[in-house]
Amino acid sequence: MSRMAGEMTETLLAVDGIDVSYRDVQVLRDVSLYVCKGEIVTVIGPNGAGKSTLLNTIVGFRHPHKGSIVFEDQPIDHLTPEKVVRHGLTTVPEGARVFAEMSVLDNLKMGSYLKEARGRRDETLQRVFQFFPRLAERMHQKGGTLSGGERQMLAISRALMSRPKLLLLDEPSLGLAPLLVIKVFEAIRGIAATGVTVLLVEQNVHYSLEITDRAYVLENGRIVLQGTGHEMSDNDHVRKSYLAL
Amino acid sequence: MPMLTPSEFTLRVAGGVLLWIGMAGCWNIMSGYTGYIDFGPVVYFGLGSYATAIAMTKYGLPFVPSALLSGVVAALVALPIGIPTLHLKGAYFAIATFAFAETMKQVCLEFDRTFGVSFFEGSHGITLPISGHDNTFFFYCLLPVTLAVLLVHYGIERSKFGYGLKAIHEAESAAEIAGVNTTGIKLRAYVTSAFFLGIFGGIEAYWITYITPDSAFNVHNTVQMVIMTLLGGMGTLLGPIVGAALLTIIYEVLGTAFVEYYLVMVGVIIIAIILVMPRGIVGTLKERMGLRFI
Numbered sequence: 001m002s003r004m005a006g007e008m009t010e011t012l013l014a015v016d017g018i019d020v021s022y023r024d025v026q027v028l029r030d031v032s033l034y035v036c037k038g039e040i041v042t043v044i045g046p047n048g049a050g051k052s053t054l055l056n057t058i059v060g061f062r063h064p065h066k067g068s069i070v071f072e073d074q075p076i077d078h079l080t081p082e083k084v085v086r087h088g089l090t091t092v093p094e095g096a097r098v099f100a101e102m103s104v105l106d107n108l109k110m111g112s113y114l115k116e117a118r119g120r121r122d123e124t125l126q127r128v129f130q131f132f133p134r135l136a137e138r139m140h141q142k143g144g145t146l147s148g149g150e151r152q153m154l155a156i157s158r159a160l161m162s163r164p165k166l167l168l169l170d171e172p173s174l175g176l177a178p179l180l181v182i183k184v185f186e187a188i189r190g191i192a193a194t195g196v197t198v199l200l201v202e203q204n205v206h207y208s209l210e211i212t213d214r215a216y217v218l219e220n221g222r223i224v225l226q227g228t229g230h231e232m233s234d235n236d237h238v239r240k241s242y243l244a245l
Numbered sequence: 246m247p248m249l250t251p252s253e254f255t256l257r258v259a260g261g262v263l264l265w266i267g268m269a270g271c272w273n274i275m276s277g278y279t280g281y282i283d284f285g286p287v288v289y290f291g292l293g294s295y296a297t298a299i300a301m302t303k304y305g306l307p308f309v310p311s312a313l314l315s316g317v318v319a320a321l322v323a324l325p326i327g328i329p330t331l332h333l334k335g336a337y338f339a340i341a342t343f344a345f346a347e348t349m350k351q352v353c354l355e356f357d358r359t360f361g362v363s364f365f366e367g368s369h370g371i372t373l374p375i376s377g378h379d380n381t382f383f384f385y386c387l388l389p390v391t392l393a394v395l396l397v398h399y400g401i402e403r404s405k406f407g408y409g410l411k412a413i414h415e416a417e418s419a420a421e422i423a424g425v426n427t428t429g430i431k432l433r434a435y436v437t438s439a440f441f442l443g444i445f446g447g448i449e450a451y452w453i454t455y456i457t458p459d460s461a462f463n464v465h466n467t468v469q470m471v472i473m474t475l476l477g478g479m480g481t482l483l484g485p486i487v488g489a490a491l492l493t494i495i496y497e498v499l500g501t502a503f504v505e506y507y508l509v510m511v512g513v514i515i516i517a518i519i520l521v522m523p524r525g526i527v528g529t530l531k532e533r534m535g536l537r538f539i
Binding site for chain 2: 059061080081082085086090091093097098099100101102106109110111113114117155158159162
């Protein structure tokens, strides 16, 4: 699993010095980070640090008033989410947000709404069912009838249906039983192994640092630390504040 | 229907049923599928009524082109109104659409007096040329328009456009991130609905032959569209048909038999149905029986 930094030279996503505010409350201050092709990168931080805002800004729900976001050499910071998806990145929103009244299969079809993804829908569907066989069993059930863990799996799968190059995940372990948390992280690792780059935002520092290549610590809207997953697990500040060691 | 019965009364009711199926269907296209509760659809009906009345009386246009023109006028107005209002959520959207309908009513009332012209005719209203056509004629005018509205429903039930609308209803941000141009398709639904409402307004005006701002923009029409669709089942193909047909017939039957109390009875029936079938008749049946495409 350990990959050398030198192998990963191609930057997929570069966030450079962004400031984001909700009206007059500034949430992100001069945040910069990059994600290289094939990496799993994690942003950890306490509640209210701005982690979700960071992801929402990358996918276009908010726009930075300073700084830039570049994906594959194309600026995307002024685009709407629906346009950002076309560039090949998508997000699994916090709390899954599946389409409750639609069947599992229709939820997945919604994921391949874009023309480019629709052409290869059946192939992608098979791949997704390999990751989460459970969803194949529940194909015709309504999204709203799934358990919390299944819903998270469905949300991840729906995102994969758009065949993203970069998958953003907002707290995929939120509200899940410990056993399911492990399952979800294993799945994320498996997805990354198929060539999808992953940017993960998590409070569950223990498991996320285990699967991540590099990590950033976001506190009060600023990046205060960065390093490889191992460096972070060994870092005093991280150990004390997040791992309670 | 006209072949089955010679009775003008029955034909009048049948025409009313068609009109209301179509109107409730228009509301369903926008609000039923997306969950954006439009509380001012009557504005496009009213604009259509006025467009037909003005085209026929001031410009001497024949009825059919006037009615089609009414649809176009309504759609053209819906476009700039939809762009800003469709960004509003929940109650704010409902209030904005309601306010716009009331505003247009005032415009029709006060325009002539303010600008010293004779166009909308203010509170006097406009009398359209007496058609001399019987109810059969109007039945056949309404039939293709209502069928077209239902055809749109059919298209929604099996298209990407429809999936997009339903996704907006359930989780708009998740729809966006799936690549749905949410503003675009909401606008398409809104303008489509306005187009048909405009035509219905035109036909109704010619049928009744007399319109005033109060009658054409009557909020009661909006309420009817909403109740009929809720009763039948929001966001379903058969919902507006069942709801509109049922309610129109109940009005007619009870209205003739119990002239004084019928409104109370209608109210009780509506409440009873909604209590037993909270998702509307079709919506609830669909859910209990696991049906998909109705």
